[in-house]
Amino acid sequence: MYFSDIGIIALILATGFALYTVVIAVLGAVRNKAQLVASAKLSTLTVAFFLLLAAAALVVSFLTHDFGVRYVAQHSSREMPWYFTVASFYGGQEGSLLYWAVMLAIFSALFVFTSRRAPKTLVPYTLATLMGIELFFLIVLATASNPFVRVPVAPDDGNGLNPLLMDPGMLIHPPLLLMGFMSFSVPYALAIAAMVTGVLNNEWLRSIRRWALASWTIQTAGLLLGAWWAYHVLGWGGYWSWDPVENAALLPWLTTTAFLHSAMVQERRGMLKVWNLFLVIASFALAIFGTYEVRSGVISSVHSFAYSDIGSYFFTFLVIVVAFSSGLFLYRLPRLQAEQEFDSVVSREGVFLFNNLLLIGITFATLWGTIFPLVTALLRGQTMSVGAPFYNQVVGPLIGVLVLAMGVGPLLGWRRTSLAALWRNLCVPAIVTAVCAAILPIAGVTNVVANIGFSICAFTATAILYELWRGARVRHAHGEPYVLAVYMLFQRYRQRYGGYLVHLGMVMLVVGIIGSAFFQVKHDAVLKAGQDTSIGGYQITFMGNIDMQESDRETVTAQLRLWSNGQSQGYIYPGRIIYRNYGNQPASIIPILSSGLTDLYIVFADYQGATEATLQLFINPLVPLVWYGGLLMLLGGLICWWPERRRVARVAREAAPKAAQPEAKGVVA
Known part of the structure; x- marks a missing residue:
């Protein structure tokens, strides 16, 4: 028996258990049988086991140079170092789909182990949704894209890995980006479970936000590594070319960024419920769209695989996802009414909503530019595409306004901000911005657009650092040294100050983009x-x-x-x-x-x-600021995601009567 035979058997068994999980989880929820839900959890873990076994079988086939496996012969050779041989696992279409399925199984298993933190009624439907997605990938792997197919006569050697993939970046960028695409499945599954059960309160929101933050962080790492790889491998002097597949990876990141901001508005004010649910569904749909775009080959890209019938599978799945999600969304729309209304545009929630509109504008512009060749081919019979100038002219100004709003938001209060408080908070950043705008032309920055961009970045960076200094000053006034005061701010208010680091990293990244775009x-x-x-x-x-x-x-x-x-x-x-x-x-x-x-x-x-x-x-x-800024964004994301230690005092406060508790401070992600 070959290891490839073990892989095929493992895929078949994983498919059977995934189907069993979907059925038994729904039955357990409908009949309210804890034993059935427990069986669904165990079955989910079994799916993870068999998929890990299948992945191990493929890796061993590569390491033993079993060129009787067609996929192994196509993507490896005897001359390749062992680490590139292992990385060949996800170097082609079949292996990358298996990797997608394996990571989904692992994340589903993680959800099982942490399911006690989620609302009990959501767990079975979440498992059913996750295994439904898993079932789709297993069907594709078993039929149209099986990595274990053998050839009648094994060649003496394989073709080797694509030359552009023979780079250290191959060891980390593709697995992170594929994991990022996959990770949007968990927030989506929780959203489906919430719509099915009608549990659409803040408890659902708290369950989904940590998973969404994990997805955002993973996708950020994948995008950053992709830009770094393009910079030092492709040889055109840049790091982002607005390639369709690059855009596809960016789209769910944008909508998830919007969700993480608007989720705070819902948790704080009970608003934007419809918007948040839409963003979660859109993020998963865009992740599937990106996977479809790469697999189908319908849009020309240096990252795409060759044209394949597998694209029809993903297109059908995307249609099903959109139709099913939209139906549930419309069904639950009457239960998604806002608990409060906006008191003032000049407020933190007002800026968060404005940020969301900007992010969706960037998403739409990027999506339109990506699918434009398909639209023109359909309507005019000839393929037309847009290049970097389109994105720079449309997306560039939106990003500039977004960075400006990032600086204004933390300086505003919830509900409303008086003009006096607004001026008091904006005074220092405004002065620094004016000085920066005056000095830049003297320093040789004569380009007006670049000057405006640098000045906006100076404003936002100053606003963030000013807010950090004000928090540290308050703690210092109570006897803490400044270094300890800053540490305690991050320790006790991780989401808020971790979010500030993300924003500061974004400013650094934008400064790097402006510098390289205008002055190369x-x-x-x-x-x-x-x-x-x-x-x-x-x-x-x-x-x-x-x-x-x-x-x-x-x-x-x-x-x-x-x-x-x-x-x-x-x-x-x-x-x-x-x-x-x-x-x-x-x-x-x-x-x-x-x-x-x-x-x-x-x-x-x-x-x-x-x-x-x-x-x-x-x-x-x-x-270099692009890389430093990206790393700072990752650090901020990890700080936001990292769970806080439970304290006895906090438990006591939660148990105390609500009227006796002090008003909670705002939290910024």
Whole structure:
């Protein structure tokens, strides 16, 4: 028996238990039988076990070079290092779908272990929904996209991994992004359970928010790593090209960001219930849309798989999800009435709603640009697409206003804010912004749009730091040193101050985007041995090409000597790797030299023998801030998500009569 046979058996058994879970969980809920619900939980864990077994069987097939498995032969070879061989597990369509299913099973198992924190009535329907989604993936894996299919005659060696995937980023970016897409399933399942049972109060909201925050954090990491990978592998000098698949990964992140903000309004004021439910459903639907887009190949992208009939499966599933969710949503609409109304536009909830509208505007613009080729092909019979200028002109201003609103929101109170309080809170950020706007032209920032963008970022960063300083000052007045005071703010109000870190990281990221978008310098040079060129204070001397031949590849590197301010900085080696098994497809070796907040980025574009090279040189200002800002956003997300320790005093306060409790402070995510 081959390991692939074990994998097939495991998939069949997982399918049977998933179907059993759907049926028995619904029966347990309808008949109010705790034993049936307990059986559904155990069956969910069994599905996770068999899917992990299937995944292990595929990994072992890769490691043992079982090229009788078609998927193994297509995506690995004997020359590959073991870690890339393992990563080949999710390097193609079939394996990535299995990975999706495995992670969904793991998250479903985690929900089982933490289900005591969710409302009891929601648990069986949540399990049924999760296993319903799982059942779809298992059916696809068993029929249209089985990774364990064997070929009649096994080749001696495989094709190897796609050259663009032979990078350390392969070990972490795809699994994180696929996990991010999958993770939106749990909030969606909770939303379906809430609509089925009618439990649409704040208890449901608290159950779903932590899962949504986990999804947001995972997807943030996936997007950040994807941008980093594109920057140091694809060789075009940038990190985000508004590629359709990049956009598809961004869409559910945007709607979940909107939900995390509007959820606070519902919890605090009992408002935006309809909006929150819509955002949760939309996030999952957009995640499935993104998966469909990659699998179907209907939209051209460097990330897409080849055209496949599997796209019809996902399109059908997407239609079912939208139709079923919309039906439940309309059925429960009368029970989603707001408990209060907006008292004033100049309030924290007013800014949160405005933020949501901006995020949805960005989502719609990005979605429209992504599906525009499909729309034009359908209506006009020819495919037309939009490029980066469309997104920059439409999305760019919306992001600028969004960053500005991020700075204003924390300075406003709930319900309403008086003009005197508004001016008192905005005074310091406004002064800093005015000074920044005046200094930037003197410093050489003559571009008006860039000046406005930097000034907005200065306002928001100042507002966040000012709010942090005010909180620390209050604690310092009671005897705490400032360092301890800041630590205690994050310790005791994690969601609020973790959210401030997310906002501050977003500001840094936007500053990096503005710097690299408006002030990038590009220079093309064709050099012969001994010739030099210069860019941004650097002098580069071409010493010749180095050609290395291996059994499955050819590596050509240009030897460059780098000078800065008249001093030698050593040698750098941009290059190209040509993989023979992939039709001599090249992959770039891109040296990136960071000096302060500026990158020197060199691409080896072409060569003629050993004595001539075509180079593309870039000076990318402020790009490191994109990575630093992204890491700060991740840190803030983790702080928000991290569970607070239970304290006896808190339990006592919750048990005390409500009238005796002090008014709770606002929380910002």
